[in-house]
Amino acid sequence: MGAEAQMVELVIEALDRDGAGLASLGRDRYRVHGTLPGERVRVREVRRRRRRVEGQVVEVLQPAPQRVEAPCPHYGPCGGCSLQHLAYDGQLxxxxxxxxxxxxxxxxxxxxxxxxxxxEPWGYRNKLELTFGRASDGTPFLGFHRRGRWQEVVPARGCLLAPGGLLAAVPIVERWAAAQGLEPYDPRTHAGFLRALILREGRATGQRMVALVTSPAPELPDQEGLVAALRQGVAGLASLLWVVDDSPSDALTVSQVHRLWGKEAIEEELGGRRYRIGVESFFxxxxxxxxxxxxxxxxxxxxxxxxxxxxxxxxxxxxxxxxxxxxxxxxxxxxxxxxxxxxxxxxxxxxxxxxxxxxxxxxxxxxxxxxxxxxxxxxxxxxxxxxxxxxxxxxxxxxxxxxxxxxxxxxxxxxxxxxxxxxxxxxxxxxxxxxxxxxxxxxxxxxxxxxxxxxx
Missing domain, CATH: 3.40.50.150 (Vaccinia Virus protein VP39)
Structure with a gap:
């Protein structure tokens, strides 16, 4: 809303099914992420469609008893979580x-x-999919989509939902991408090479997969250097893949899978059985x-x-x-x-x-x-x-x-x-x-x- 954006004070009445706070002011109905029922908050209007308004919390004037400090440094901008500010018993x-x-x-x-x-409701994810973005100096980096702006990427300097060590591949891949001068893919222009990094882990087996997703190319630059760095830096690495995605969409579409090192799939145990998990497998x-x-x-x-x-x-x-x-x-x-x-x-x-x-x-x-x-x-x-x-x-x-x-x-x-x-x-x-x-x-x-x- 630019210069027309205004600030209002609201009392949050409830949470919607996505965990966003709901409030009314006159005939307007507000939806504000990062708020809890009973809270009095100062909100900036971000987007208005007639009487429905998306707001951004600027200040919590009167916090709810179950409000906690979100421990993740990316919380808010990152679109991955929406309830870290609510105590876990409140989430349940x-x-x-x-x-x-x-x-x-x-x-x-x-x-x-x-x-x-x-x-222990942290470190539970056995799969992460990160997207390549571009820093202000042009350097490629890996991160998660920004909430509400899927064309923007928030750098991933850790994720509290990931187990320790699963993100070890991120700085290695970022250094390799910068050294090779590779461009992140832009879904608006369909230009660029680097698309995503998929990380998977077998929690019971300790096996890890690193899958680099790119646009089509005849070869992967400095493939041997990347393989050597990841083998040295990622504990439990069992599968290292190069995935080619030739779709113009930002959603992952696998057209080719090249095995760079290790196996094409990792294994996980569930209910006493071992399951083979490839880069596309649902688990x-x-x-x-x-x-x-x-x-x-x-x-x-x-x-x-x-x-x-x-x-x-x-x-x-x-x-x-x-x-x-x-x-x-x-x-x-x-x-x-x-x-x-x-x-x-x-x-x-x-x-x-x-x-x-x-x-x-x-x-x-x-x-x-x-x-x-x-x-x-x-x-x-x-x-x-x-x-x-x-x-x-x-x-x-x-x-x-x-x-x-x-x-x-x-x-x-x-x-x-x-x-x-x-x-x-x-x-x-x-x-x-x-x-x-x-x-x-x-x-x-x-x-x-x-x-x-x-x-x-």
Missing amino acids: AFKGRQVQEALARAGVEGPIAPVLGME QTNTQQAERLLATALALAEPGPADRVLDLFCGVGTFSLPLAERAAQVIGIEWVEEAVEHARRLAREAGLTNARFLAGPVRLLLPEAVAQLGGVELILLDPPRSGAGGKVMRKIGRARPQRVVYVSCNPQTLGDDLTHLLPFGYRVSQVQPLDLFPHTPHVETVVRLDRIEAAG
Whole structure:
């Protein structure tokens, strides 16, 4: 708003689902990151669309009791976290309210347990993706996107969500890039070579991956020097890759992967199994809480030795394989063919002949899978943030399983999806939220539903 920007005093009333404070002043509705309910704050207007105003907090005049000093030096400008200023028990309460309110809005009733948090909610991420930016003197550097301005990059001089040592590659790559005179990629002009740096770690195995992402080029400048420096400077390095991205978009698109040193993938353990993780592989970024999520889902599912089970949106079989150890038959369905092949390989290695996997859309393959099983007692689903959708949920209802376990990463789509299943004669028996992403507004939820026999 430039010269027209004005300062106002507000009392924050609530947090929205992204963790931003909400306040009203007359007919205007303000949204301000970095604030908490009950606080009186001085705010600068940054952007206005009619009566909806984005504000930037200038001063906290009256802090909330649960306000804490954010320990990260990049907090605020960096778009990675939005709740570091809220004490951790307050974060868990906020996430619990998100689940409660989303289910209430959908008209879904059921007992909601307290959120399962972390004893140590720092250093939990096993994957980081950093973007190249350009300093005022033209020197390339690595960092994270600035909040609200995705074309700008905040330098990453440490990240408190990353385990110690995972960022060791950053200064090495920055020095190499500066010495070679390489240009960061500009998504507006599509010029430049350096795009991103992906860092992955197997928390249980100690294996680390460094993947440099660039625009296409016939060769990588001073490849031998870069490899030598990273091998010396990154403890546990097991995979060093050069990834070529030929897309004009700022989002990562892998067109080629060149192995510079080590293996093409690292390994991680979850639920007693080893998973192969490539540069593009999906894997929960918080291994410790992923273990709790797996244990919670299995406990709520209560698979029995005679059960026929469907695992929808099964990925690499994270839930399918332990279910197969406890049930008679399991079929997993997943759209991504690579993930299905990985799941099949893991099942063969484990000697699980009662686990099968189908590649394709869940809504199309679900009836076929039920027919193959000759009926189903248990259905577990772990859909993406967009949810499973009404068609899938109604097909689940028509399959008439005794139990349904829904693993959700989005309370809003969870509530919407459950409204399509409940009319088929189901009730919510248990709701267990988990915190997989401390200091962010995201919350995972596991819901068990049981078929009411009288309804059938």
